[in-house]
Amino acid sequence: MNHGSFRDRTTADLRAAGLSAVDMVERALAAIDECDPVLNAFVTVDAEGALAAARQADAERAAGHVRGPLHGIPVAVKDMIAVRGLPHTLGSAHFATQVSTQDAECVARLRAAGAVVVGTTTTHEFAYGPTGDVSATGPSRNPHDVTRMSGGSSGGSAVAVAAGLVPLALGTDTGGSVRIPAALCGVVGLKPGYGTVPTAGVFPLSTTLDHVGVLANSAADCALVHHVLAGRPAPTASTHRPVRVGWVRPDALFDTDPAVADLARAAVAGPDVVLGPAEFPEATATHLRELFATIQNSEVFAVHADRVAEHPELFQPEVLDRLRAAENVLGWQYVRALADRDRQRAEVDRLFGGHDLLALPTTPVTTQPLGARQVEINGTTRGVRAALLSLTSVWNVLGLPAVSVPAGQLAGLPVGLQLVARPGQEDLVCAVADQLRRPSAPPSGTSTERQTR
Amino acid sequence: MNHGSFRDRTTADLRAAGLSAVDMVERALAAIDECDPVLNAFVTVDAEGALAAARQADAERAAGHVRGPLHGIPVAVKDMIAVRGLPHTLGSAHFATQVSTQDAECVARLRAAGAVVVGTTTTHEFAYGPTGDVSATGPSRNPHDVTRMSGGSSGGSAVAVAAGLVPLALGTDTGGSVRIPAALCGVVGLKPGYGTVPTAGVFPLSTTLDHVGVLANSAADCALVHHVLAGRPAPTASTHRPVRVGWVRPDALFDTDPAVADLARAAVAGPDVVLGPAEFPEATATHLRELFATIQNSEVFAVHADRVAEHPELFQPEVLDRLRAAENVLGWQYVRALADRDRQRAEVDRLFGGHDLLALPTTPVTTQPLGARQVEINGTTRGVRAALLSLTSVWNVLGLPAVSVPAGQLAGLPVGLQLVARPGQEDLVCAVADQLRRPSAPPSGTSTERQTR
Numbered sequence: 029m030n031h032g033s034f035r036d037r038t039t040a041d042l043r044a045a046g047l048s049a050v051d052m053v054e055r056a057l058a059a060i061d062e063c064d065p066v067l068n069a070f071v072t073v074d075a076e077g078a079l080a081a082a083r084q085a086d087a088e089r090a091a092g093h094v095r096g097p098l099h100g101i102p103v104a105v106k107d108m109i110a111v112r113g114l115p116h117t118l119g120s121a122h123f124a125t126q127v128s129t130q131d132a133e134c135v136a137r138l139r140a141a142g143a144v145v146v147g148t149t150t151t152h153e154f155a156y157g158p159t160g161d162v163s164a165t166g167p168s169r170n171p172h173d174v175t176r177m178s179g180g181s182s183g184g185s186a187v188a189v190a191a192g193l194v195p196l197a198l199g200t201d202t203g204g205s206v207r208i209p210a211a212l213c214g215v216v217g218l219k220p221g222y223g224t225v226p227t228a229g230v231f232p233l234s235t236t237l238d239h240v241g242v243l244a245n246s247a248a249d250c251a252l253v254h255h256v257l258a259g260r261p262a263p264t265a266s267t268h269r270p271v272r273v274g275w276v277r278p279d280a281l282f283d284t285d286p287a288v289a290d291l292a293r294a295a296v297a298g299p300d301v302v303l304g305p306a307e308f309p310e311a312t313a314t315h316l317r318e319l320f321a322t323i324q325n326s327e328v329f330a331v332h333a334d335r336v337a338e339h340p341e342l343f344q345p346e347v348l349d350r351l352r353a354a355e356n357v358l359g360w361q362y363v364r365a366l367a368d369r370d371r372q373r374a375e376v377d378r379l380f381g382g383h384d385l386l387a388l389p390t391t392p393v394t395t396q397p398l399g400a401r402q403v404e405i406n407g408t409t410r411g412v413r414a415a416l417l418s419l420t421s422v423w424n425v426l427g428l429p430a431v432s433v434p435a436g437q438l439a440g441l442p443v444g445l446q447l448v449a450r451p452g453q454e455d456l457v458c459a460v461a462d463q464l465r466r467p468s469a470p471p472s473g474t475s476t477e478r479q480t481r
Numbered sequence: 482m483n484h485g486s487f488r489d490r491t492t493a494d495l496r497a498a499g500l501s502a503v504d505m506v507e508r509a510l511a512a513i514d515e516c517d518p519v520l521n522a523f524v525t526v527d528a529e530g531a532l533a534a535a536r537q538a539d540a541e542r543a544a545g546h547v548r549g550p551l552h553g554i555p556v557a558v559k560d561m562i563a564v565r566g567l568p569h570t571l572g573s574a575h576f577a578t579q580v581s582t583q584d585a586e587c588v589a590r591l592r593a594a595g596a597v598v599v600g601t602t603t604t605h606e607f608a609y610g611p612t613g614d615v616s617a618t619g620p621s622r623n624p625h626d627v628t629r630m631s632g633g634s635s636g637g638s639a640v641a642v643a644a645g646l647v648p649l650a651l652g653t654d655t656g657g658s659v660r661i662p663a664a665l666c667g668v669v670g671l672k673p674g675y676g677t678v679p680t681a682g683v684f685p686l687s688t689t690l691d692h693v694g695v696l697a698n699s700a701a702d703c704a705l706v707h708h709v710l711a712g713r714p715a716p717t718a719s720t721h722r723p724v725r726v727g728w729v730r731p732d733a734l735f736d737t738d739p740a741v742a743d744l745a746r747a748a749v750a751g752p753d754v755v756l757g758p759a760e761f762p763e764a765t766a767t768h769l770r771e772l773f774a775t776i777q778n779s780e781v782f783a784v785h786a787d788r789v790a791e792h793p794e795l796f797q798p799e800v801l802d803r804l805r806a807a808e809n810v811l812g813w814q815y816v817r818a819l820a821d822r823d824r825q826r827a828e829v830d831r832l833f834g835g836h837d838l839l840a841l842p843t844t845p846v847t848t849q850p851l852g853a854r855q856v857e858i859n860g861t862t863r864g865v866r867a868a869l870l871s872l873t874s875v876w877n878v879l880g881l882p883a884v885s886v887p888a889g890q891l892a893g894l895p896v897g898l899q900l901v902a903r904p905g906q907e908d909l910v911c912a913v914a915d916q917l918r919r920p921s922a923p924p925s926g927t928s929t930e931r932q933t934r
Contacts, residue, residue: 235816326812330820333813357812359779360786363688367783 032059035192038246039101042195049082049089049100049144056102056146059193066174069187071107071165072115073147078102081144097252097262099142104188104197107148107165108155108181109240110229111135114145118231119153119163119181121342122335132229134198134240134257141256146194149184153347155200155233156328157181158208158416161398162344169398170213172441176395179209179416181233182243186213189243196253197243202233203320204390204420206241207432211390211444214434216461218242218250219420220454222427225257234327236366237320237424247431247461254454271460273447274306274383281313282418283405284392287438292389292445295435298463306386308379316372316422322365323425325354369425376426380450385457390432390444391416419446429454433461485512488645491699492554495648502535502542502553502597509555509599512646519627522640524560524618525568526600531555534597550705550715552595557641557650560601560618561608561634562693563682564588567598571684572606572616572634574795575788585682587651587693587710594709599647602637606800608653608686609781610634611661611869614851615797622851623666625894629848632662632869634686635696639666642696649706650696655686656773657843657873659694660885664843664897667887669914671695671703672873673907675880678710687780689819690773690877700884700914707907724913726900727759727836734766735871736858737845740891745842745898748888751916759839761832769825769875775818776878778807822878829879833903838910843885843897844869872899882907886914 033055034042042052057075064070085100105111108118110128112135117123135145150168152160160183161167168183170176171191178187182199186209189197199206201219210217218241225240232238242253255262273296278284296303329351335342336351343351380386392415396403403412423430428448435445445464449457486508487495495505510528517523538553558564561571563581565588570576588598603621605613613636614620621636623629624644631640635652639662642650652659654672663670671694678693685691695706708715726749731737749756782804788795789804796804833839845868849856856865876883881901888898898917902910 322812326816329811329813330816333817355811355813358782358808359775359810359812359815360782360808362812362815363779363783364786 032056032063032192034059034189034195034245036245037192037195038244038249039098039195039252040248042101049085050079052100052102053078053082053144053146056194059191060147063191063193067169067171067187067191068166069149069168069184069191069193070104071117071148071150071184074114074145077113078144078146085142085144094142096141096256098138098196098256101143101196102146102194103138103143104147104149104185104194105135105145106182106185106197106199107151108200108231109135109198111145111148114148117165118155119151119165121164122339124164130229133226134230137256137259138198143196149182149188149197152181152183153344154231154332155181155202155205156347156350158204158413160209162346164344167398170395172214173395176397176441177212179212179395181205183209185243186210186215186217189215189245195245196249199241199243200230200233201239201241201424202237203324203417203424206243207390207420207430207444207446208416210243210432212395212442214437214442216244216247216250216434217432218247218254218454218458219423219430220254220258221429221451224454225254232327232331234324236327237324239424247433247458250431251455251458269300270302271300271385271456272383273301273303273385273387273460274381275303276306276308276386276388278388278392278419280308280310281388281422282392282415283408283410284389285405288389288392288394288443291436291438291443292387295433295445295464296387300463301460303387304383306383307381308386312379313422315368316425317418319365319369319372320421320425322357322361323369325357326362329354373426376428376450384449385460386448388419388446390419390446392418394438394441394443423448427451429457431457431461433464485509485516485645487512487642487648487698489698490645490648491697491702492551492648492705493701495554502538503532505553505555506531506535506597506599509647512644513600516644516646520622520624520640520644521619522602522621522637522644522646523557524570524601524603524637527567527598530566531597531599538595538597547595549594549709551591551709554596554649555599555647556591556596557600557602557638557647558588558598559635559638559650559652560604561653561684562588562651564598564601567601570618571608572604572618574617575792577617583682586679587683590709590712591651591706596649602635602641602650605634605636606797607684607785608634608655608658609800609803611657611866613662615799617797620851623848625667626848629850629894630665632665632844632848634658636662638696639663639668639670642668642698648698649702652694652696653683653686654692654694654877655690656777656870656877659696660843660873660883660897660899661869663696663885665848665895667890667895669697669700669703669887670885671700671707671907671911672876672883673707673711674882674904677907678707685780685784687777689780690777692877700886700911703884704908704911707911722753723755724753724838724909725755725757725836726838726840726913727834728756729759729761729839729841731841731845731872733761733763734841734875735845735868736861736863737842738858741842741845741847741896744889744891744896745840748886748898748917749840753916754913756840757836759836760834761839765832766875768821769878770871772818772822772825773874773878775810775814776822778810779815782807826879829881829903837902838913839901841872841899843872843899845871847891847894847896876901880904882910884910884914886917
């Protein structure tokens with residue numbers, strides 16, 4: 029299939045190209061018109077609103093006023109995040125007719141920095157699933173193979189960037205929901221440190237694990253947008269070098285396709301990178317995943333208890349089943365999990381040892397067919413959900429900044445490398461990820477508009 | 482029974498009397514020797530350590546060094562709070578042989594301000610009960626009638642002050658554990674605002690409801706000690722006047738003995754006090770009590786789950802029964818309760834309306850016989866625990882400063898008036914409570930040493 033104008037293009041590319049905001053929005057709208065009937069990345073496209081905002085951006089620029097680093101850049105926003113005047117379905121029949129009356133704080137900050145919102149993107153229902161194929165608004169489809177999952181829950185945002193429909197998109201990440209679809213679709217995804225971006229106006233999945241993140245074509249763009257979202261000035265470049273990167277054997281966390289692990293590991297290379305082995309005890313991984321389940325189960329059911337009681341039929345069946353299982357965690361177990369998490373966070377330095385960053389694959393396998401719930405890894409049958417979440421959710425428990433970058437392809441399907449940093453090190457992890465960046469092989473049938481860099 | 486030298490004496494009285502630290506400690510030890518075999522206020526009396534500390538305090542004073550406002554003053558510390566070198570039993574057979582290796586932070590602050598620790602006081606097992614009569618170290622007994630409860634869980638601290646064994650004592654208060662025994666024993670008890678005093682070294686009951694508080698013979702002393710515990714300089718007197726006090730009809734919270742309510746209400750009088758009715762919806766009280774139960778149950782079982790599983794036989798049977806019931810709260814209910822509590826705290830101003838303080842009885846009845854678990858109030862049989870906690874626990878949920886002051890006696894048994902303030906208003910609530918202070922009728926057989934003021 030064809031792809032839009034923004035395929036692999038960064039905001040720096042767009043600034044260099046000198047495109048007007050109206051130009052960019054028109055290209056985005058045209059690409060969406062062309063590709064989205066198949067991809068289903070978007071829930072709502074606000075052509076009129078986006079064009080009006082683009083015209084205003086161009087007028088402002090003509091008058092010498094540049095709002096900020098995203099002036100005139102088209103962005104898409106996951107349907108878990110409120111965008112004033114647009115439908116806010118959360119991928120659920122429960123909210124089929126909801127329209128947001130206000131922008132979420134993160135969207136307001138994007139607009140203040142000049143971004144133009146072109147629409148909202150498909151989410152797994154209530155962001156409660158890493159596959160991206162269970163939603164009242166339909167599954168988002170992987171542009172590398174439209175019979176396969178986008179990954180989720182921020183599937184539409186990853187697809188929109190991967191297919192070049194927009195250069196930037198917002199997602200949310202509770203257990204990997206930005207990084208997983210970024211990896212499966214072959215784009216960059218940043219989950220920043222916990223609490224760095226306000227969640228006001230973002231519908232909760234699990235309040236103490238939810239993060240607002242960014243999908244883009246470069247880690248530098250993720251850092252740029254993150255600074256806008258976090259309300260901090262962009263950093264002056266000051267990467268200390270060399271950077272010591274610790275390789276976490278993914279098998280310590282979950283059965284992993286060796287070809288995926290090899291590609292991811294090979295991607296950690298560069299003149300300023302020193303790669304060595306990291307100690308990541310299997311018991312720590314198991315413990316962190318248990319904490320994740322206890323915390324998320326308690327918090328997600330707290331969000332949905334009334335809906336489960338009153339209108340269970342409006343949920344997607346798989347999501348309802350998961351909620352009903354989540355109900356049974358006991359209060360004291362949750363209390364202990366929070367306390368354990370605090371202890372784990374306090375000891376995170378030990379986990380890093382002498383390393384500046386940790387590296388591992390983002391997911392243990394590449395994208396699976398839509399609707400698949402089992403996958404064979406190294407001869408063992410595993411659940412797809414558990415597999416997809418297995419290498420990412422631990423970093424949500426610890427609240428650490430983590431980025432997924434493309435690390436090549438297997439049989440035409442993208443592989444993601446995940447880099448994880450200590451708290452407050454979003455800039456470092458993005459800078460290193462950006463150094464590793466190389467053009468991934470494009471999906472078949474690349475648009476003729478694609479620029480070579 | 483006779484009473485010790487400190488009966489009804491404030492630290493100002495003691496300073497005025499010019500007693501040496503050794504003098505005061507010797508009087509405390511003599512009074513404990515005389516009275517405590519019956520009262521059981523103390524678990525451990527550290528005669529040697531206290532005398533050594535007193536001698537040092539006197540030497541320091543002779544050398545011109547006064548540590549702080551509590552220089553040389555004897556204090557007692559509830560057995561939930563670690564005192565270096567002393568047994569730390571928590572009122573439980575589980576910790577029958579535990580000895581603290583460090584001072585809790587609050588004890589360290591007391592000592593830094595000059596206080597001399599004479600010993601540790603009886604607590605309801607694990608501070609989990611408002612009656613004070615269930616403990617591996619035996620029940621503490623009410624000095625007004627030794628066949629009756631001290632109240633709890635800081636029973637020993639209240640008894641030690643009420644009987645004049647020490648002028649000051651530390652307690653902990655999770656649902657009323659400072660204020661309830663203060664009321665039943667006829668002394669002053671302050672539960673400060675949540676989070677104002679560090680709980681490091683204090684064994685938890687319910688971590689988000691636990692407060693370190695003070696028992697004393699005057700609200701001014703409570704304020705003085707609170708400032709030491711909170712690590713803040715004592716305030717310069719600046720009560721704004723008149724003070725608008727809203728009377729909360731206790732029946733909105735729980736069936737209340739009308740004679741108790743009348744005495745408490747009559748105690749709210751003074752030249753600077755304007756008393757009016759406060760709106761306190763019954764539904765709010767019910768809701769806050771439900772939040773209290775959900776939160777405390779989850780948190781207390783998180784503390785004790787392993788002990789319940791491994792050594793249930795070491796618990797007092799009543800405490801074990803309560804723990805087993807606490808186990809069953811669900812995680813999502815706890816999550817919701819915390820969120821609801823945050824909302825209630827955010828709306829606390831509305832609860833106060835035009836009032837500076839709220840006033841109500843501390844407990845709906847006076848002290849009950851040791852071991853009693855039912856009480857008839859206005860013709861209805863109610864549980865003693867529920868009754869004792871009914872007027873105090875709501876303020877723990879809201880995290881507000883609250884003080885209990887003596888408000889006279891019914892049939893020779895003390896009645897407590899409770900004053901509640903907005904966050905940060907410990908000084909105001911103590912200043913107003915101090916204005917209301919009047920000598921309560923002493924227990925029968927008052928010591929000949931008692932001073933008339």
